[in-house]
Amino acid sequence: MYIGYSEAETFLRNCKDAVIITHQSPDGDCIGAGFGLKDILAELGIRSRVVCSDEFPSRYDFMTNTGAGEDFEPETVIAVDIADTKLMGKYKDIYGDKIQLCIDHHISNINYAEKTLLRPKATAACEIIYDLAKFMGVEISRHCAMCLYTGIATDSGCFKYDCTTPRAHEIAAEMKRSYDINFAEINRAMFEIKTKARMILESKFVNLMEEYLDNKLVIASVTLDMMKEIGINSDEFEGLAPMTIQLEGTEVGVLIKEREPNTFKCSFRSADSVNVSEICRSLGGGGHEKAAGCSIEGCTLQEAENKIVEAVRKAMA
């Protein structure tokens, strides 16, 4: 059932406690949403715990440093920024069919929760949670503001992408007027600071890019061997997918990352008019119109690339 802010408020105010699930391969938005919501629940005197199937990368320490929360058998299960239970990793089996509230901004949300606060036009799940807190009149702590800002900034490419709403800018302005937060430092940590390994990977990126379909499609594939050679971790890949659409004339860019042999995580980006959410749905995934993803398994890299080229060719036809 889709609900609005008022019903979401009623639900949250009546929680005794909650587990908040974030998606696997956690990013700034789901971590910001998880830990931001935890702060808001704490203001209401409700204990909660943030869980994730993968570890939170260390560059998000400034959000996770309040602690994920003690272990307890929860009465309430909330999912944030998760379009599909299969993105919950190991928590799918534990909580997948018990999600009471989902707060999400993915148009591809499969409506798996009892109640879903879905705002498909919101920049980020964090934008929805900020507005929900304002709606509820709950105090947003400085730490909570840092979390929610980070989610909005990371999902919008720092206010760069088409998904950036006027509201996202208004929230940033409100936060800059209300809190003594070093936003530039957050942005630097999210978008600029790189490890040497990441810089080396980026420097090789131009050679990884293969052009297809009259150069309208670019695919860059990073294999496990390559990652081992450069010495780069899987969690240093965030923000790499947009590099696939930086060449003039590119319409769709795909970053293929080998997760394990014959298992590929594919991140799609659209430069302008092609809807990559639809393409990814045809490949068993989902996401937003301009940023989506899917997994391709049980085949070679070459076969995975061929599948992608065919799916994009069809979508562009």
Place this chain on the structure above:
Amino acid sequence: MYIGYSEAETFLRNCKDAVIITHQSPDGDCIGAGFGLKDILAELGIRSRVVCSDEFPSRYDFMTNTGAGEDFEPETVIAVDIADTKLMGKYKDIYGDKIQLCIDHHISNINYAEKTLLRPKATAACEIIYDLAKFMGVEISRHCAMCLYTGIATDSGCFKYDCTTPRAHEIAAEMKRSYDINFAEINRAMFEIKTKARMILESKFVNLMEEYLDNKLVIASVTLDMMKEIGINSDEFEGLAPMTIQLEGTEVGVLIKEREPNTFKCSFRSADSVNVSEICRSLGGGGHEKAAGCSIEGCTLQEAENKIVEAVRKAMA
């Protein structure tokens, strides 16, 4: 004489015509300010012409496509986004001592104009011009909004840097609510689309970076030979300087670009607390606390690098 919005309004409303000077090596902010102000003057029935010592790079065509304006002997001379007359290039000799109004946001402005509307905390000259137009109650056309947005976005690294004011976000929100503009397309053109030559240059960047002062200073130098080898133009360098501070631990980054033999344009960036405006002033340049520049002439690249290392060492002491 420093003036406020009210005196600037009086000045503009009493103009018969105006030449608007932008700085050499023109960037998004001075072009946006120049062509945005030209639109505003046109609304007031005042003809104007935008001039620059260098050609406007083609990626700014969407701003300059309204035309720089016909040639005429101007009654009024206005400078936008120019801290010092020496940044006017060939227009210094023609108009340098005749600037009646300067609209600028550089704290290093040397106060060369008769009247100066200086807002050193503004994100961009375009932020000041937007607020001035609002103050005056002048209609901001769609094209003018595109120009002013571009200046704010480019000078703030798309709302990423410390200089990004709450007002910058509010203006972006107002524009997104009022105009049918493809902001994401502007951002893509300004921050993402790259020529193959630029991509190759970036891919070599990690090898160009030399670390000094316990890795707190990074200098990357691009010589004329290197530019020739890669086949990259001087105007494809914008946005490269921030790459000098992307390694964790770097406090100051400097991009040295050989303009002609023994003449080096040096762009400084500060990651956090070092004031590079002061460093650049000690080297005969200027700018903002976190982004500044200077020219070093009449010496070898090695000597220029040594000068920079010494100046930064002193500033950090």
